[in-house]
Amino acid sequence: MNKSIAVTGAFGYSGSHIARLLLEAGHKVLTLTNSPKPTHPLANQIVVRPFNFDDPKQLVESLRSCGTLINTYWVRFDHKAFDHSTAVKNTLTLLSAAKQAGIERIVHVSITNPEEGSPLPYFHGKGQLERAVRESGIPHSILRPAVLFGDGDILINNIAWALRRLPCFGVFGDGNYKIQPIHVSDFAALAVREAFEAGNRTIEAIGPETFTYRELAETIGRIIGCKRPVFSVPPLLGYAVARTIGWIQQDEFVTREEIAGLMQNRLFVEAPPAGTTRLTEWAKANTNLLGRTYANELSRRTCSDHKDRSMMAVD
Ligand SMILES: NC(=O)c1ccc[n+]([C@@H]2O[C@H](COP(=O)([O-])OP(=O)(O)OC[C@H]3O[C@@H](n4cnc5c(N)ncnc54)[C@H](OP(=O)(O)O)[C@@H]3O)[C@@H](O)[C@H]2O)c1
Numbered sequence: 126m127n128k129s130i131a132v133t134g135a136f137g138y139s140g141s142h143i144a145r146l147l148l149e150a151g152h153k154v155l156t157l158t159n160s161p162k163p164t165h166p167l168a169n170q171i172v173v174r175p176f177n178f179d180d181p182k183q184l185v186e187s188l189r190s191c192g193t194l195i196n197t198y199w200v201r202f203d204h205k206a207f208d209h210s211t212a213v214k215n216t217l218t219l220l221s222a223a224k225q226a227g228i229e230r231i232v233h234v235s236i237t238n239p240e241e242g243s244p245l246p247y248f249h250g251k252g253q254l255e256r257a258v259r260e261s262g263i264p265h266s267i268l269r270p271a272v273l274f275g276d277g278d279i280l281i282n283n284i285a286w287a288l289r290r291l292p293c294f295g296v297f298g299d300g301n302y303k304i305q306p307i308h309v310s311d312f313a314a315l316a317v318r319e320a321f322e323a324g325n326r327t328i329e330a331i332g333p334e335t336f337t338y339r340e341l342a343e344t345i346g347r348i349i350g351c352k353r354p355v356f357s358v359p360p361l362l363g364y365a366v367a368r369t370i371g372w373i374q375q376d377e378f379v380t381r382e383e384i385a386g387l388m389q390n391r392l393f394v395e396a397p398p399a400g401t402t403r404l405t406e407w408a409k410a411n412t413n414l415l416g417r418t419y420a421n422e423l424s425r426r427t428c429s430d431h432k433d434r435s436m437m438a439v440d
Contacts, residue, residue, distance in 0.1 A: 128192030129153040130320060131228075133219075135171055136162040137425075138277055139234065140197045142313035144171060150317070155191055157184075157198075157219075178215040181222050188226035193320045194219075195232040201279075201422055202247070202380045209246035216254050220261050231265040232319045233258045237305070237329060238391040239269070245382050248391060259325070266319035268312070270330040271392040274404055275309035276414065281404070283378065284342060285416025287370070288351040295358035295366065297384050300339030303393035305331035308407060311400030329396035334403050338387060348408040349415055360384050376421045 130147055134140035135156030144154050148170050155172040162168060174187040176198070188194065196219065200212045223231060239251035258265050274281040288294055307330055315330055336344060342355045358366075363384065370378040386392065408415055 127153065129155045129172065129190050131155045131157060131188055131191040131194045133157045133176075133194075133196050133198040134160075135167060135173075136160055136165045137197065139273060139309055139312055139316070140195075141165070141167060142275075142309050143195055143197070143316045146313050146317045147320075155187070157187060176215065176219070178218050181218055184218065184222040185225045188222055188228060191226070191228060193230045193232070194223050194228045195234075195316055195320060197234045199234070199251075202377055202382065204377070204423075206426070209250040213250045213253055217257055220257055220263075224261055224263060228263055230320060230322075231258060231261070231263050232316050233265060233267050234316070235267050235269045236391075237269045237271040237331070237394050238389075245386055245389075245391075247382060248386060255327075264323060265325055266322060267327040268316060268319065268330045269328065269394070270307050270312055271305045271394070272307075273309045273312055274306045274332075274407065276411070277420070278309065279420040279422055280379075281306060281341075281345070281408075282416055282420045285345050285349055285351075285408075286419050287416075288342065288346045288349065288353055289416050291353065293354045293356065294342045294346065295356060295363050296339045296342060297358065297360040297363040298388055299357055300342075300355070301337045302388050302390045303335050303337055304341055304387070305335050305393055305398075306404045307332035307398075307400040308402035308404075311402050315399050328399055329394045330399045331394060331396060332400040332402065332404060333398040334405060335393065336404075344405060345408060345415070348405065349412050360388065374419050374421055376419075376423045 130152050132140050132144045132154055135144035144167055147154050157174050157176050161173050177183040200207045203209055235251045235255050239255055240248050241252035243249045255267055258267060272280050312330055339355055346352045364381055367378040
């Protein structure tokens with residue numbers, strides 16, 4: 126009997142694209158998720174299980190029917206309700222459960238330039254987890270996207286959103302640090318391809334275009350018909366503006382750690398592209414969509430969505 130493929134967060138952003146491709150190719154998909162979403166278009170084709178991070182035996186049982194685990198699980202920033210250190214602990218629990226359940230291959234999603242020695246919790250945690258995946262003994266592919274774009278993305282959409290609404294656009298510092306966005310469908314195709322590879326691989330999951338942050342803002346502004354003066358601002362001032370936007374939207378627009386990661390050029394690597402879709406072409410084809418509404422990370426994480434409360438600490 127063909128085993129299922131476990132995809133974390135199959136109703137989330139990259140997870141839903143990955144799950145859709147697997148289903149289209151005739152595979153059985155099981156998801157581990159905080160957000161069951163019974164009305165999601167894929168919901169009736171997927172076996173849904175809670176993460177059960179606080180009940181590892183249940184987690185092992187959930188994974189027993191699966192041969193491969195595609196792991197997208199992570200949190201974007203530290204918040205009163207969730208944080209990177211808990212996400213690291215939970216992912217270690219997931220890896221251990223995968224081993225006990227007999228998972229034969231892991232596709233693990235990381236980020237460009239993870240580093241255990243980094244003071245930035247995102248890159249530090251991703252570095253810890255890459256090591257854990259390598260030490261698990263389970264054949265694996267580690268995928269390192271810089272940033273994902275496409276319908277439903279957050280960063281690229283919200284840059285466009287800001288360009289549509291503000292008279293000018295500030296970049297943190299000189300704005301010359303780089304970013305290499307990959308389209309979410311290209312990324313999903315890569316994850317699915319790697320699910321059927323053998324051996325251990327680490328892939329820089331970047332798209333075909335590299336922008337400086339300044340060029341990215343200028344390019345998106347031009348494409349959506351909102352050309353704004355783009356100027357340098359001290360990072361702290363930029364963060365203060367981001368806080369204000371976040372306060373208005375009840376979200377984190379961009380965190381101090383994300384600004385530091387950008388400015389350290391962590392979303393840039395010297396590597397061949399793994400995706401083919403050009404952000405510029407996609408944006409031109411989606412001018413009417415891009416940045417029309419604000420993409421709110423925290424509203425995607427409301428308590429009502431979450432059956433697994435292990436990440437939802439009490440205030
Ligand atoms: N999006 C990007 O631009 C980008 C850039 C670089 C690297 N990555 C990496 O790509 C992977 C997937 O990213 P994505 O944007 O597709 O993620 P996502 O769909 O928002 O979430 C992926 C998984 O993590 C869980 N999750 C996310 N935030 C959480 C929180 N605050 N509390 C509890 N669970 C949470 C989701 O839970 P549910 O099951 O409840 O949905 C889902 O299972 C991540 O490992 C990320 O680090 C993403």
